[in-house]
Amino acid sequence: MKTHFIAIGGSAMHNLALALHNKGYQVSGSDDSIFEPSKSRLEKKGIMPPALGWYPEKITSDIEAVILGMHAKADNPELLKAQELGLKIYSYPEFLYEQSKTKTRVVIGGSHGKTTITSMILHVMHYHDIAVDYMVGAQLEGFDTMVHLTEENDFIVLEGDEYLSSPIDRRPKFHLYQPNIALISGIAWDHINVFPTYENYVEQFEIFIGKIVNGGILVYNENDTEVKLVAEAATNPIRKLPYCTPEYRVENGVTLLETPEGDMPIEVFGAHNLNNLAGAKWICQNMGVDEAEFYEAIASFKGASKRLEKIAESKTAVAYKDFAHSPSKVAATTKAVKEQYPDRTVVACLELHTYSSLNAEFLKEYEGALDFADEAVVFYSPDAVKIKQLEEVTYDQIATAFNRKDLVIYTNPAEFKDYLLSKNLDNSALLLMSSGNYGGLNFDEVKKIIG
Secondary structure, eight states, rough: OOOEEEETTTTHHHHHHHHHHTTTTTEEESSHHHHHHHHHHHHHHSSSSSSSSSOOOOOTOOOOEEEOOOOOOTTHHHHHHHHHHHHEEHHHHHHHHTTTTSEEEEEEEEESSHHHHHHHHHHHHHHOOOOOOOOOOSTTTTTTTEEESSSSOOOOEEEESEEEEEEEEEEGGGGSSSSSSEEEOOOOOOOOOOOOSSHHHHHHHHHHHTTSOOOOOOEETTTHHHHHHHHHHHHSEEEEEOOOOEEEEEEEEEEEEETEEEEEEESSSSSSHHHHHHHHHHHHHHHHOOHHHHHHHTTTTTTTTSEEEEEESSSSSEEEEEOOOSSHHHHHHHHHHHHTTTTTTEEEEEOOOOOTTTOTOOOOOOOTTTTOSSSEEEEEOHHHHTTTTTOOOHHHHHHHHHHHOOOOOOOOOHHHHHHHHTOOOTTEEEEESSOTTTTTTTTHHHHHHHH
C-alpha cells in the first residue's frame, strides 16, 4: 500500500511511518522541520524526506492513503493537492482505527496517567511474551518504536488522547477508536484552547464512553470524583469495572505494594502511580493475564520515559524529570516525591510551557499544586508566550495563582540555570517538571551536580 505522510517528523507521525514501513508499506513523507530522534530514525529506514518543505508534486493519484498530522495547516499545499485529486485522507487516529478494525481495541483515556498505564500494560505483555499491536506516547525500554502494527495480533493497545485529530478533523483522537475495552484514569480540565469550559472538556469523556462497542468493558478510576460521575451515568450496554488506589507503604525509600501473596517491592512510587497500576491490572486481566502473572511482571516496571524518570542519584541526592504540566499532574507528582523521600528537601521546579499553563485565566487552577515541595520554583519563557500568541503572564499573576509566599519565579533561562547549577543539593530530591527544557537546559549538567 502506497502511503504519504504530511508532517512526517512528529513524534507520533514518524513512529506510525516506521510501523507501516516495517509492515511492508511503501512510505513517503514531507515536513518543514524534523528534529532528533525522528530524523535519524527515518534516515535509518530510508524514508527521511530528501529535502524539507512541502512539495505538491509528491502527491500523485496512485497514493492509496494520505496521513495528515496536526503540525500541518489546513491550507498545506500537499493537502490541497490531495483534496484536488480526491485521495483518501486520514488523520492519525482514523488510520489507526482502519488498521485495527478486526482486532480487540483496548483504549486508555484520561487527563493524566494514560501513558503510564499503557506502558504498564505493554510491559506486562512483553514480560509474558504476549504479542500485541500498540500505540503509546513514550519510548519504552525493550520496544523499538512507539507504534507497532501487524496483521496477526488479536489485541491492539492504544493510548487515547483527547486532543484534536487533524487540522481538518476537529474530533478528539480517542473518539475515533471505538474501543472494545476502555479505561478512564482521571478528568482534570486541560487543552483550554480547544475546550474553553470545564463542562465542554468533561463532555468529551462522556462521548468517549458512548463510543465503546455494545457489550464492551469500561474500567474506571473511582477515586476520581468526575470519572465516577461520568462512568456511573453512562447508560449504553457495557460492563463497568471500577478500580481504586491499592494499599501500599513506603519503607526506607522503597514502595511496598500489598498483594495477596504479601508485600511486594516495586520500582514506581506515588499514590497516582499505584492508582495507575490498579487500572493496568484490570485491563491485563481482561486481556488474559491473571493477577499473579500481573504482579510478577509489574515488579520490574521502571516507568515510562519522562514520567518520574530518575536521571541522577548519589548517596545524598536524587533528581527526577517528569512531563507533568497540568495542575493535577504537578500536585500528584510533587506529593509522590515528598512521600518517597520524607526526610529530604524536595526542590520542585515547574516550567509553564503549554498553551493552558501560559493562559492568565487558567493559571488560578495551579493554586496549591506545589504545596508538597519544600522549595518551589516556577520558570516560564516570555518567548514561549509570544510564540503561542498569548497575552504575557506577569510575575504577580503567577505569584497570586500559586498562592505560595516563598515561591521563586524565573523568566530568564540563564538565571534559572545559574540558580540550579549553583545549588547545594545535599540531602535533597530535585524534581524537574516540564514538557519543554527550561529554555535550553542541558540535563547532563544536572546529573553532574547530583554527583
